[in-house]
Amino acid sequence: MSTPIKNGLRSGAISSIIVIFITIINFLQVISGMLGKLLGSDTTGMIPIINLIIILFIIGFFSGLSSAKEREPDTWRAALLSGLYTGLFAGVILFVFSLVIGAVAAKGIDLRSYLSFFAPQTIQQYMFNLEVIDLELAALVPGVVLTGAVYHLALQVAATVIGSIFVRGFVRGEWRKNLMISLSQSTMVTTGGSGLKQFLNNRYTKYGFFIILFVLLIVLPRVWGSYWNYIMGTVGIYVLLGLGLNIIVGLSGQLVLGYVAFFAIGAYSFALLTAPVPHNLLWNFWPAVGAAIFLAAVAGLLLGLPILNLRGDYLAIVTLGFGEIIRNLIRSDLLTPLTLGPRGVREIAQPTLFGNPFSSDIDFMYLIIVAVLILIYITYRIQNSRTGRAWLSIKDDETVARASGVNVYKYKLLALSLGAAFAGLGGAIFASRNLFTGPEDHILMVSINVLCLIIVGGMGSIPGVILGAFALKGIPEMLRDFEIYRMLAFGALLVVMMIVRPEGLWPTGRPKLEKYKGEDEPELQTLDNPSESEGA
Secondary structure (H helix, E strand, O other), rough: OOOHHHHHHHHHHHHHHHHHHHHHHHHHHHHHHHHHHHHHOOHHHHHHHHHHHEEEEEHHHHHHHHOOOOOOOOOOHHHHHHHHHHHHHHHHHHHHHHHHHHHHHOOOHHHHOOOOOOOOOHHHHHHHOOOOEEOOOOOOOOHHHHHHHHHHHHHHHHHHHHHHHHHHHHOOHHHHHHHHHHHHHHHHHHHHHOOOHHHHOHHHHHHHHHHHHHHHHHHHHHHOOOOHHHHHHHHHHHHHHEEEEEHHHOOOOOOOOOOOOHHHHHHHHHHHHHOOOOOOOOOHHHHHHHHHHHHHHHHHHHHHHOOOOOOOOHHHHHHHHHHHOOOHHOOOOOOHHHHHHHHHOOOOOOOOOOOOOOOOOOHHHHHHHHHHHHHHHHHHHHHOOOHHHHHHHHHHHHHHHHHHHHHHHHHHHHHHHHHHHHHHHHHHHHHHHHEEEOOHHOOOOHHHHHHHHHHHHHOOOOOHHHHHHHHHHHHHHOOOHHHHHHHHHHHHHHOOOOHOOOOOOOOOOOOOOOOOOOOOOOOOOOOOOOHHHHOO
């Protein structure tokens, strides 16, 4: 079997399966509606057919890009054939699928009895909004079914061929390579090197970037409004949690699935110290935050003492059990006098600064920003220190690290305690912002979310944690229409990341060793002349 046919079969099968799957779960109609909102079209009735065409074209276009990969010899004929075979194979599958659902619907069978999301409106939209006899039964005219199937075939062929032409002509075209060579040569002549690299490495460029970032962090919370401040505040809290778990998992290589336990300890410690009920301690915000961080760190230390000899799955299972134990304890009848059980703790204190309370969403947004910046600085300094290199050596190979003189037990315990302290801070801010914390705020899904954002963003990468938090917590909040598909998006995103970019959106690089340039550095003697060395 030739390479174009093989690529076409693979890409066409993936493309058609994606289209069929999102149609069956009604996701095709949801994203068509979102596209209609972006385009300003009316989405109260039947969604315009142009939205469906755009979405199907995009899927086919990327299938064409995938099929026309660079190979030797890289010819136009091979790229076009790959795109054509992809479109034909995907179109034939969608053609058959259209005939099947059309034949079933024409017999008056309501497919919602088997696929709850597969409504008659979904079938009508999939058939490009062509005429129907009875919308409730979706009894389609046979000619309509055949016409819709032909439309799918033609659209897939056109989209994949255009995608293959694009990737061969624009991405890998000779004119583009020549243009890049010319630009590179002209840049080296005028600047004496890579202009872009010099610009990015210039210290004034970095200062300018930080100044712009500082101005944005001050201005945006006042411009966003309450809704966006709440969303970005949630993202910021997950950044705090991600930075802590990134130390444990991303740097030291310890797979911890019960990370939410430290989040719960921080939140409940802060709540019980500041709320009037049940203990009426009424601590001030700042010492209560310090106590929450300290207690979470101590919890990490006590958990790590007996279990850090475990590795991999065994460590994950034990920490998972610890997280569930903490959640069940705070909601149990036994500790209800201490934690108020399932009711949770209310009227939690909010921060004050020089007598001014942080009561607005803007104030809390600034507090979260400051906390994120402080933890980023701490993480950066530790990551690039001797401790960070010790963590990386343990992550790469614990046995070799121990043989090299690294105190594995101490550094693993330090990572767990420090990561737990970060979670304690996030829990305290979370409880104070919401004025409430309860057992349902600290379920296993919190740990899964934080672990997912680290994987998606990039293990061990600080910018990756921020990107991952925004991708997994910010975007779903902004697109509330996709809420029921959140778990589907999690799974699909993780699968795509493992295939396309397994190292994450913003992976971290290995630390660079700096050569010492002291004035008294001794010169190395060579043994080119043994007699001279013996005489010396």
